[in-house]
Amino acid sequence: MKKEIFEELLLSVKQAVAIERGELKPGRVFTVKTKTDVARARARLGLSQEKFAALLGISPATLRNWEQGRRQPTGAAKILLKVAMRNPRVVLEAAA
DSSP: OOHHHHHHHHHHHHHHHHHHHTSSOOSOOOOOOSSOHHHHHHHHHTOOHHHHHHHHTSOHHHHHHHHTTSSOOOHHHHHHHHHHHHOHHHHHHHHO
16 A cells, blocks of 8 residues: 555544544534435324325325435425324324
């Protein structure tokens, strides 16, 4: 390994240790979402994507776009999702 590359790698390791100890701020921070609010709402209702999409009156493709973060729900759908998160039983009863 070339000395220049080794020194660069060594510096990176030292910076990582300093960041971990809180002595240095990271240059970038990445946040990884494990689940979207839409996916959480669907999980709380215990429904498949197809059934949840039908409940909302949307296509399964639209629901997948919401869950994968490519699009965001708006208007009434956004409010219904909030209700589903807070009180899933009410949504199921209203749909029956």
